[in-house]
Amino acid sequence: ELAYPERLNCVTAFVDSHVAEGRGERTAILAPDGTHWTYADLAAEIDRIANVLTGPLGLVPGNRVLLRAPNNPTMVAAYLAVIKAGGIVVATMPLLRAKELGQIVDRAEIALALCDDRLMDELTKTAGSSRFLKRIVGFSELKALAASAAPTFTAIDTARDDVCLFGFTSGTTGEPKCTMHFHRDLLAICDAYARNVLKPTPDDRFIGSPPLAFTFGLGGLVLFPFRVGASTVLLEKASPGDLLPAIATYKPTICFTAPTAYRAMIPNLRDHDWRSLRKCVSAGEALPKATFDAWEEATGLKLMDGIGATEMLHIFISAPEEEIRPGATGKPVPGYEAKVIGADGEDLPPGKPGRLAVRGPTGCRYLADDRQRKYVVNGWNVTGDTYVRDEDGYFWYQARNDDMIVSAGYNIAGPEVEAALLAHPTVAEAGVVGQPDPERGMIVKAYVVPKPDVTVTPALVVELQSFVKNEIAPYKYPREIAFVPSLPRTETGKLQRFALRERAAREAGEASSAGLP
Ligand code: 3UK
Known part of the structure; x- marks a missing residue:
């Protein structure tokens, strides 16, 4: 069981604890623009921005703040500053257009946005037609304000069950759904999935492609490394073609990306030094066995498949390397339970395909959305995926429920x-x-x-x-x-x-x- 204190601001655990316990000089963030931030540097950046947010920008606890940026150090500092100041982060995908940003702004009732200067255009259009969005602060303006702000800020005394993050689903069907996550949820994914399955150490260095607005990226590139005091490499450009040269340059040990990206990298592995890698996590889509086999043949590494969802915050079925069964997603992450259910919600035995249902330390909480009753049934989260469980408790992905072809x-x-x-x-x-x-x-x-x-x-x-x-x-x-x-x-x-x-x-x-x- 994961027990957290009743009063909890998770940023204290992700950043301040490392400085307080003498790890302030260890590397936290590296980036191609030359950034090399220690945990002490990161803590000071966060605190300066938190002072700007709560001072001139008027943030009060519970306010939602939209973030719009590629994966870069200021994005991470701003992200954690909002949470440390008691606010709620609403990070958005860099490719979203004004109309989609407008839906998010209205659903989440967002008054303040922090935006990378290069991505201002679409957001400015949104602001023109929104009754909520009042202020957009570009990152250069934010940095200028932060430069003259104090480098210390006492974390707002939030409760472990205060919301700190709204995650929007990509909405392949219908309007995007807004999921809510607590301070304790951000720690729980580290202490369930990362600690038991990924098992990172303070000497690990993380790299990968998912945007930080996608909770796969947030966990893999920020929360998992910071929970253990490891370092992360943030790439604004991280297509398969960009990732391999970056791996050769930064010598990371753990990589997070999608199955197709691993597949696309295979033919080019021989041109780059990827040998620093020791663990490679694949999620977002099913990992085809052919991709698993080809990656293992080329690198000797077993891709670590894991199914996660925005609703669950991160991965809930996966396997440590020594327990991987090629072709299967894995077993429930310690702390989670999973089962396969039939059309009437009844438990199905091994071998029978049905809907996947899970429960554990994280779970789905939609913001004011009727679809909550469809996703959470009797306390179980029903993800919309068809799975088969085998006799040994491994879960084998079949399809999204609506991707079944009846022929x-x-x-x-x-x-x-x-x-x-x-x-x-x-x-x-x-x-x-x-x-x-x-x-x-x-x-x-x-x-x-x-x-x-x-x-x-x-x-x-x-x-x-x-x-x-x-x-x-x-x-x-x-x-x-x-x-x-x-x-x-x-x-x-x-x-x-x-x-x-x-x-x-x-x-x-x-x-x-x-x-x-
Ligand atoms: C599918 C998978 C088979 C599945 C996510 C890791 O993908 C993430 O979140 P989304 O909300 O989508 C959830 C849906 O994506 N899926 C994800 N991983 C796998 N299908 N095998 C997999 N390994 O349909 C699921 O319901 O975008 C993944 C961590 C955090 C995430 N948010």
Whole structure:
């Protein structure tokens, strides 16, 4: 059981404790702009900004503050300063446009925003049409104000159950949902998942790609390193092409990114020195076994898969390296329980696919949203994923519930067909959805990005089809395959299946050679 004191401001545990206990000179943050902040430097930055927030910017506890920036040191200092001052952080994805920012501002009733100067335009447009947003402070203005503020600030005496973070889901279906998390939740993900599964030490150095506005990135690039006094490398640009050179430069030991990014890095590993890495975490989407195998073959490292969700704050099913079962997501993180349930909420036995339900130290609290009753049922969080549990308690991902393809009466999980295709040497990426079909209801349609230098021919279509029939049950093979230069993805690295489904619906009925030259 995780027990935290009744009065708790989590920033004290993430930063101040290291300074107070003599670790102030250890490195906290490194960045390509030359930043090298010790924990003492970070603590002073946070405190100066907290003084600006509570002084000239008029923040009072409970106020929500929007943050908009790429992953950089000022973003992290501002993030923790808002929380230390008793405010609630609402971090936003850098690619969001004025309309989406406006939805967030209105839902969260945000009056103050702190924004990287390079990303001001869309936010300024939002402010023009919002009755809530009153003040946008650019990072350069914030730094100027902070430069003349005092470098010490006493943390606001919040309760462990005070909200400190609003996490917006990406909203692939309908409006984005706003989830609320407490001070203790930010510690709980470190003390459940990180301590028991990832097991970082103070000498670890973290790196990765997820935006800090995505709780996968917040945990992996800020909270997990800071909980143990380790260091983090913050990259504003972290595509697979940027990540490998950064790994060679900064020699990190732990990497956080999406399964597709690991896959994209494999062919280029030989050109960069990645050998400092000792642990690699994959989340956000299912990790295909072919990607796990290829990464292990190239590096000798086992990718650590883990399923997390904005609603749960971070990862709740995963496995320490020595317990990894390739192809499975893992077992419930210590402190969490998980089960597979049927249509009426009944527990299903091992081997039967059903909806995943979890409970533990973190959980879903939507801000004023009817969907709460759908996500949390009898105290269990129902994530919307279809899973199978095996006899040994490992959980095997099948699909998002709405990514199941029903074809001629069969239930086919798109990700399983993708995983089969990815095992073929010509396939770089694959996205599989249902395409409306007059006879079968749906047929399995695959969008395939071929590896560079692969010549796309009708024979390759046939070859991929028979390859899939050999890998998995033959009825699951893609009746149509279209070759595409890239697949649509969200800023969090997820395949945008709804976009592929729309495309497939448009292409329904066209020749099965769609996409061939
Ligand atoms: C899917 C996975 C299979 C799954 C997240 C780690 O992804 C995160 O949060 P989101 O709210 O999406 C949640 C949904 O994404 N998913 C995530 N990881 C996996 N599916 N295998 C996986 N390993 O559908 C889940 O319901 O964007 C991930 C940490 C924090 C996060 N917020």
